[in-house]
Amino acid sequence: MEKIQNIYKVLANERLSQQYWRLVFDAPDLSREVKPGQFVHIRTDERGLQPFFRRPFSVYRAQKYVEIFYDVIGPGTRLLMSKKKGDTLDVLGPLGTPFVMPPAETRQVVMVAGGIGIAPMLILSDVLKMKKYELLLLYGGRDRGHVYPMKEFKDNGVKVHIATDDGSVGAKGRVSVLFDKIDKGPSPVFIYTCGPNPMMKAVQAFASEKGLAGQAACEEIMACGLGACLGCSIETAGGFKTVCYDGPCFDLDEVKFH
Ligand SMILES: Cc1cc2nc3c(=O)[nH]c(=O)nc-3n(C[C@H](O)[C@H](O)[C@H](O)COP(=O)(O)OP(=O)(O)OC[C@H]3O[C@@H](n4cnc5c(N)ncnc54)[C@H](O)[C@@H]3O)c2cc1C
Ligand code: FES
Structure with a gap:
């Protein structure tokens, strides 16, 4: 798979909820190459000074344009938020x-997604x-x-169930309160998960108990993004194993979540 480093034009950068933003950029070459679960490494400070390292973001959608979905948590994502x-x-990816x-x-x-772990799931549902x-x-x-x-998930025919810690939307509690929505079988079920490690650990335990296979998209703080450091x-x-090169997608039963 070809890696591309290029300068792309920002087409939109909008707030989707109190916490989350979506940035769209015009990258036809990247859009053709990317597959669900892969990420892009973005130089948030064009001078490469502060922050020095690129920041990794899952590809949220790759159709006509490439989209990322992000949470503003520090200097890199604050710079991203200021893009017009x-x-x-x-972008490298x-x-x-x-x-x-x-x-x-x-x-x-x-x-099964928690918080910003929703990001790789839309492109997955697009595929x-x-x-059937x-x-x-x-x-x-x-x-x-x-x-x-x-809306985009529902447009893709995805049945959506939500849980919030405070019960302000959907069921009250952790996402595990929704596990009873999963088919009891005997038809085969396949699970994808992305989110905080304790959540993915709970998904792994559930899958192991029920004998289900799946994949987990992991996150770690990154520097090179290329398997070198x-x-x-x-x-x-x-x-x-490195999250950036061997992952970020691993078999669900392979990862030792701490
Ligand atoms: C493969 C991959 C895909 C990602 N996809 C997305 C995405 O789609 N959308 C999104 O919003 N974010 C995503 N992230 C996380 C994103 O890279 C970080 O939020 C971003 O680098 C933060 O940069 P910053 O300069 O704003 O904050 P920083 O100053 O770098 O971080 C702020 C605080 O968050 C902590 N932190 C930073 N990154 C992580 C992490 N990966 N795990 C746990 N703690 C962390 C730092 O230790 C620090 O305390 C992804 C990370 C990886 C590895
Ligand atoms: S960030 Fe350097 S090896 Fe993954």
Whole structure:
């Protein structure tokens, strides 16, 4: 898969909820290459000074344009938030291994996402909606500000269930309160998950108990993004692996969540 570093034009940068933003940029070359689960590495300070390192973001959508979905948490994402239509963006990608597609016999595909972990799920549903699977999204957010309209998912035929810690939207509690929405079988179910490690650990335990397979998109603080510095290594059943190069997508039963 070809990696591209290029300067792209920002087409839109809008707030989707109290907490989350979506940035759209015009990158036809990148859009053709990227697969669900992969990420882009963005130089948020054009001078490369502060922050010095690029910042990784999952690709949220890659159709006519490339989109990322982000939470403003520090200097890099604050700079991203200040981008206006017509500004330029230095982007490297697509990076990392994509999600493995579900086995052909799968009937229900379940996406379990927490917070900003929703980001790789839209592009995944864009691809999976072409297949015969029933698509289910179980989404957990802290409160109303961490939830946003799920229109694009619903347009893709995804059945959406939401839980918030304070019960302000959907069910009250962690996303695990929604696990009873998952098919009891015997039809095969395949799970994708992305979000905080404790949430993915709970998904892993549930999948293990029910004998379900799946994939987890992991996150770690990154520097090079290319597998060179080993700064993003995590523990797996096969030893330490880099999130940026060996991942971010791993088999769900492979990762040792701490
Ligand atoms: C593969 C991958 C995909 C990602 N996709 C998205 C995405 O789609 N949308 C999005 O909003 N964010 C995503 N992230 C996280 C994003 O890269 C960070 O939020 C961003 O780098 C923060 O930069 P900053 O300069 O604003 O804040 P920083 O100053 O770098 O960080 C602010 C605080 O958050 C902590 N932090 C930063 N990154 C992480 C992390 N990955 N895990 C846990 N704590 C962290 C820092 O330690 C610090 O305390 C992804 C990360 C990875 C590795
Ligand atoms: S960030 Fe350098 S190896 Fe992953």
